[in-house]
Amino acid sequence: MKKVTLILALMLTSTLTFAQDAEAPKSTPLEISGSGDLYYKYDFAKQSGNIPTSFAGDHNSVSLGMLDIALKKTVGKASFVGEISFGPRGQYESIPNGSDGNSFHIQNLYASYAVSDKLSLTAGYMGTFIGYEVISPVANFHYSTSYLFTNGPFQNAGVKANYKVSDKFGVMLGAFNDQWNVYTSDFGIKAIGAQLSYASGPVSAYLNFMDGKNSGTIFDLTATLQLAEKFKLGINAADYSNDGDAGYTGFALYPSVALTDSFGLGLRAEYFQYKEGSGDTDVTAFTLSGNYKVGGLTIIPEFRLDSNSDKVIFEDSDSDPSKSASQFLIAVVYGF
Secondary structure, eight states: OHHHHHHHHHHHHHHHHHHHHHHSOOBOOOEEEEEEEEEEEEETTOOTTOSOSSSOOOSSEEEEEEEEEEEEEEETTEEEEEEEEESIIIIISSSOBOTTSOBOOEEEEEEEEESSSSEEEEEEEEEOSSSSOOSSGGGOSSSSOOHHHHHSOSEEEEEEEEEEOSSSEEEEEEEEOSSTTOSSOTTOSOEEEEEEEEEETTEEEEEEEEEETTTEEEEEEEEEEEOSSSEEEEEEEEEEEETTTEEEEEEEEEEEEESSSSEEEEEEEEEEEEOGGGTSOEEEEEEEEEEEEETTEEEEEEEEEEEOTTSSSEEOTTSOEESEEEEEEEEEEEEO
């Protein structure tokens, strides 16, 4: 009898232990990733900020980009992402400043919950789903940025639901603060956003939309086509409208070729048109960049030529209006 009782007790203990282990949510190790970057740029008109796109504005100076640190943790169906950055590119040139002029450094701060294998919910302050380029230089082929990137949203705060329709199609629907790039908004959660995504083999495409009474209406298409083993083409097109005929429309092509395992060459060809309420002028910009990779390090030499026939955007070396602006830079980016 004592043996039976002991066996039963051992079985019960083992069952309880197994049940507790089965019920405990699986936890992944804390993931830490990030990047650091710096650059030297020479503007041929000797003007700082002569090309009015985001980041890399200094002339004839070895300058810092940013130090970016991202943390990710998953426990069961819940996950958390926090990302902070220090330095001009992330701290002052993309992050909103407080009333005292100090930046809060936060690039991303959000939580997600996987309701099922197909449906997930996310809430917080997130890098925008609009556009082809992003703030972190690790994810961009070119170090300088496009006019489409500069004039579109960087981040959106709100809640969204992602649903996997099939192995190829997905949809997103969200409600966001009716103001871009801010942690809090005086206009409330009155903007809606949506995305239709497609990914199959060498093709991925995203059709994006966001509309708010204060922030305006933007339609955006991004796509990547792997046309050959070593040749890729990126596409970005967008149209943005706000009150008083303000806004813009434009498109950019991103062909790139991997010449060797460690070196690639890429071009960004962009046409950007400001609408009547935003200046009614246009810009054509060509950026040729190389990417030389050694482990996590990428060296980016880049030449850029922008033109505007109205002479309302650029300056020459005498600070007089100019039809064009050109610059050369070399950037060093390390991702970890």
